[in-house]
Amino acid sequence: MPFSILEAQDFNESPFSLLERGMLLTVRDGARINTMTVGWGGLGRIWGKNAVYATVRPERHSFSLLEKADxxxxxxxxxxxxxxxxxxxxxxxxxxxxxxIQKSGLTLAFEEGVPYFEEADTVFICRTMAVPRLREEDFLPGMRIMEDWYDGGLHHVFIGEILKILKAGSK
Known part of the structure; x- marks a missing residue:
């Protein structure tokens, strides 16, 4: 699918709709490439930059790749x-x-060395800016976050500056 670069101010899709569908976070560490589905994340601005954030548990295979990749x-x-x-x-x-990735039948493509899938309709190419860690003591009293959502390690939040937005079929 041919892609065009979209300026951030021209991006007009609902981030809620995108995340509800499930986003794919794809990372490369040398020859190793992995992708994972992200349902907890967002789009916005932080530190004067357009950004995405995605939450990833340390137990996930992608976590170790994300830690090493930029x-x-x-x-x-x-x-x-x-x-x-x-x-x-x-x-x-x-x-x-x-x-x-091979079993999925999706086609890997690369933008400035960053992997993504040709079948995607929207792609954010990101540079990692920060990786804060969620801690149990940071949740407000009365929140049932731990009881309702966690039976393993707490997520880390990978915050990435959006370097490019690729849009399928746009001009």
Whole structure:
């Protein structure tokens, strides 16, 4: 799918709709590439920069790659049942256990060395700016975050400056 570079001020999709579909965070550390589904994240501005953030648990295979890499992509596949099934598969299966990118049938592409998928309709190419860690003591009293959401390690928040927005079929 041909992509055009979209200026941030021209991006007019709802970040809530994109995240509800599930975004793919794809990272490369040398020859190793992995992708994972992100449902907890967002788009916005921080420190004067357009940014994305994605929460990743240390137990995830992508976490170790993200720690070593300085960039990643945050991509949305077009809506539809087939893509929904792919997003579910990529979130359910670990790249530690199988080559899920190859099995998915998605086509890897690269922008300035950062991997993403040709089948995506929106791609954010990002440089990691910060990785704060969520801590149990930081949750406000009365919040049921720990009871309702956690049975393992707490997420780290990967904050990435948006370097480019690629949009399929746009001019």
């Amino acid at each position: 960039s990643f992509s945050f991509s949305a596949l077009p809506p539809g049942r087939e893509m929904d099934d792919l997003i579910s598969y990529l979130g359910r299966v670990s790249g530690r256990d199988e080559d899920k």
